[in-house]
Amino acid sequence: MCDDKDNPPKDAVTQGGCVVISRTKGNCMACHRIAGVPSGDIAPPLAEVSKRIPDKARLRAQIDDAPKLNPNTVMPPFGRHGILTQDEVDKVVEFLLTL
Template sequence: MGKTVKALVGTTAAFLVGSLLWTTPAQAAGQVPDDKTCKDEEAVKKLDTATQGGCVVINRRKGNCMACHQIAGISSGNIAPPLVAMKQRFPDKAKLRAQISNPHQFNPDSVMPPFGEHKILSPDEIDKVVEFVLTL
């Protein structure tokens, strides 16, 4: 590799690493928002849809997804599939939404609660959770 190519690769890598260091967790795709941010209801309303969904995911009285699913960056469970590569696993957003709303339609033996059918989450909350989960 020539000196110019090595310098370009090194500069590009430094830029990318620096960019990641300046991104706050609540704004970074694939990262769970912090609990403090999610507890401020007025602040949550100003966040992007995916981050609002992340707040529903970590709310123990709402989604509580991490109780069963492994989610990078937070203490989480291991009795359900890990939430990784979700865009690849669910390229059809409607199917992911249906899975969250009523997982028993796809697997009658699922232990996942039907968040929509049992009105644990509102349709708007489910939409936000879908947006967040697709960043994982």
């Protein structure tokens, strides 16, 4: 579904999920885990992330510029460095809140 250039996903949640698993965009799976998806284990699992970070704005800030919130993090500032567009950051947040 994510790789279908002729029929890309239309909803924000699915688009955000595609960014999360994309090796050329978010590449979240290099560090984080989601059940059933080949993934890393050096960062917290993404399952139930909304229980750890219930505030949507805080979750967005974590993805957009994690070092601003925690200078010791190894998570890159996806939004600030232009790895993801602001729209992609928003869609990743929408996806993560469904886990």
